[in-house]
Amino acid sequence: xxxxxxxxxxxxxxxxxxxxxxxxxxxxxxxxxxxxxxxxxxxxxxxxxxxxxxxxxxxxxxxxxxxxxxxxxxxxxxxxxxxxxxxxxxxxxxxxxxxxxxxxxxxxxxxxxxxxxxxxxxxxxxxxxxxxxxxxxxxxxxxxxxxxxxxxxxxxxxxxxxxxxxxxxxxxxxxxxxxxxxxxxxxxxxxxxxxxxxxxxxxxxxxxxxxxxxxxxxxxxxxxxxxxxxxxxxxxxxxxxxxxxxxxxxxxxxxxx
Numbered sequence: 036x037x038x039x040x041x042x043x044x045x046x047x048x049x050x051x052x053x054x055x056x057x058x059x060x061x062x063x064x065x066x067x068x069x070x071x072x073x074x075x076x077x078x079x080x081x082x083x084x085x086x087x088x089x090x091x092x093x094x095x096x097x098x099x100x101x102x103x104x105x106x107x108x109x110x111x112x113x114x115x116x117x118x119x120x121x122x123x124x125x126x127x128x129x130x131x132x133x134x135x136x137x138x139x140x141x142x143x144x145x146x147x148x149x150x151x152x153x154x155x156x157x158x159x160x161x162x163x164x165x166x167x168x169x170x171x172x173x174x175x176x177x178x179x180x181x182x183x184x185x186x187x188x189x190x191x192x193x194x195x196x197x198x199x200x201x202x203x204x205x206x207x208x209x210x211x212x213x214x215x216x217x218x219x220x221x222x223x224x225x226x227x228x229x230x231x232x233x234x235x236x237x238x239x240x241x242x243x244x245x246x247x248x249x250x251x252x253x254x255x256x257x258x259x260x261x262x263x264x265x266x267x268x269x270x271x272x273x274x275x276x277x278x279x280x281x282x283x284x285x286x287x288x289x290x291x292x
Contacts, residue, residue, distance in 0.1 A: 036093060036112075037112070037140075038092075038093060038096075038112065038114075038138050038146060040146070040159060040161065042088075042092060043136055043138065043146055043148045043159070044148055044157055044159055046084065046085055046088045046089070046136070047085075047134050047136045047148040047149070047150045047157065048150050048157055049084055049088075050081040050082075050084045050085050050118060050134045050136075050150070051081075051133065051134045051150040051151075051152035052152060053077070053080055053081060053084055054077045054080075054081050054119055054125070054132070054134065054152055055152040055153065057075070057076065057077040057080070058077075058125065058128070058130070058152075058153070059128050074102065074122065075119070075122060075125065075126055077119055077122075077125065078101075078102055078118050078119040078122055079102060079118075081118035081119050081134060082100055082101075082102045082103060082116065082118035084118075085100070085114075085116050085118055085134075085136065086098060086100065086103070086106075086116070089114050093112065095107060095110060096110050096111075096112045096113065096114060097109070097110035097112065097113035097114065098113070098114045098116065099113060099114070099115050099116070099239060099240065100114075100115075100116040100117075100118065100240065101116065101117050101118065101238065101240050101241075102118060111140060111141060112138060112139070112140055113138070113139045113142075114136065114137070114138055114139075115135075115136070115137040115138070115139060115144070115239055115240050115243060115244060116135070116136055116137075116240055117134070117135040117136075117217075117218070117238075117240040117241055118134060119132060119133075119134065120132060120133050120134070120135050120216055120217055120218040120241065121133060121215065121216030121217075121218060121219065123215070124215070124216055130153035130154075131214055131215075131216045131219050132151075132152070132153070132216060132218065132219075133149055133150055133151045133152065133216065133218025133219060133222070134148075134149070134150045134152070134218065135147075135148075135149050135217065135218050135240060135241070135244050135245065136148045136149075136244065137240075137243055137244030137247065139243075142266075142267075143162075144162070144243045144244060144246070144247045144266065145161065145162045145247075146159075146160070146161050146162070146247075147159070147160050147243075147244035147245070147247045147248050148160075148244070149218050149221065149222055149244065149245065149248060150218075151218060151219060151222060156168060156169060156222065157169060158173075158221075158222050158225065158226075158248055160225075160247050160248040160250075160251040160252070161251070162247065162251070163251075164251070165251050165252075166225050166248050166249075166251040166252035168222075168225075168226050173225055173226045173227065173252050174227060174252055174253050175224060175225060175226075175227055175249065175252045175253045175254045175275075175276050176224075176227040176229070176230040176231075176275075176276055176279075177227075177276060178230040178276065178278070178279060179278045179279075180278075180279075180282075181200070181204055181209060181230075181231070181279050181282045181283065182204045182207035182208055182209055183207070183208045183209065184204075184209055184210075184230035184231060184279055185209075185210045185211075185212070185229050185230050186200070186209065186210070186211045186212070186229060186230060186231045186232065186233070187211070187212050187213075187214060187220045187223060187224065187229040187231070187232050188211060188212070188213045188214075188220075188232070188233050188234065189213075189214065189215060189216065189217050189220040189221075189232060189233075189234040189235075190213075190215070190233075190234055190235050190237075192235060194233060194235070194271055196233060196259055196271065196273075196283070196286065196287050197211070197233055199286050199287075199289065200283065200286060203286065212229070217234065217241045217242065217245050218245070220232050220234065220245075221244075221245030221246075221248055221249055221274075222245075222248070224249055224252075224254060224274055224275075225245075225248045225249045225251075225252035225254065226252070227252075230275065230276070230279055231273070231274060231275035231276075231279050231280070231283060232249075232272075232273075232274040232275070233259075233271065233272065233273060233274070233283070234271070234272050234274070235269075235270075235271055235272070236258075236264075236266070236268065236269055236270050236271070236272050237269075239266055239267070242266065242272070243266040246264055246266070246272075246274070249274050253276060254274050254275060254276060254280075255273075255274075255275060255276070255277050255280040256272060256273070256274045257272070257273055257280070257284070258270040258271065258272060258273075259271045259272070259273055259284070259287040260287070260288075261284055261287075261288070273287065
């Protein structure tokens with residue numbers, strides 16, 4: 036059975052509201068790969084809310100979540116979950132965090148929902164049906180020139196393309212912000228608050244739902260070599276309207292200094 040908009044938005048918001056009750060009150064429960072990869076009780080509570088709701092409403096459908104083992108991933112429909120994106124921000128009382136939930140059908144993302152609890156903003160997209168913020172349709176930026184654009188970066192890793200853009204355009208008025216929270220960066224690009232984004236295609240739950248949101252808002256999304264986005268392929272991504280995307284892609288293809 037195909038999941039509904041009403042269900043995915045309801046459980047995403049429910050999980051986010053629960054997270055907000057913990058904000059400023061709890062600390063890191065444990066770390067994973069390194070000191071920056073942290074987990075709090077809010078992550079675990081959010082995941083429990085989402086997973087339990089999905090298994091009750093759509094038993095047998097698959098689930099891929101950041102905080103637990105994969106479940107029934109050969110199913111036609113597979114849910115992709117980041118129960119608390121931006122945990123390090125959350126754990127340091129910084130309000131840049133959110134809940135990301137997506138649905139894949141036969142390995143293609145068809146629905147996505149992002150909730151930013153602190154701002155009480157819920158974003159929803161469905162393949163071929165557009166992108167929405169609090170039930171109002173949204174479109175990406177219409178900015179035409181990168182030299183006066185405002186970009187956002189969702190990685191602390193070194194990406195040569197970002198350095199190239201700064202060297203070429205920073206003195207002409209281009210601004211770039213780094214915020215390590217895909218829930219926020221994808222939301223801001225899809226709604227036109229930022230003109231473009233560069234990020235790593237790191238984990239399925241971090242990136243694929245946000246890519247659908249941006250595509251449905253009118254953004255073009257490719258790898259930095261111009262190849263089509265593939266949620267199962269690693270690499271750096273360019274996300275922008277068609278005008279700025281072409282300009283960034285041209286810079287990406289230039290020979291290194």
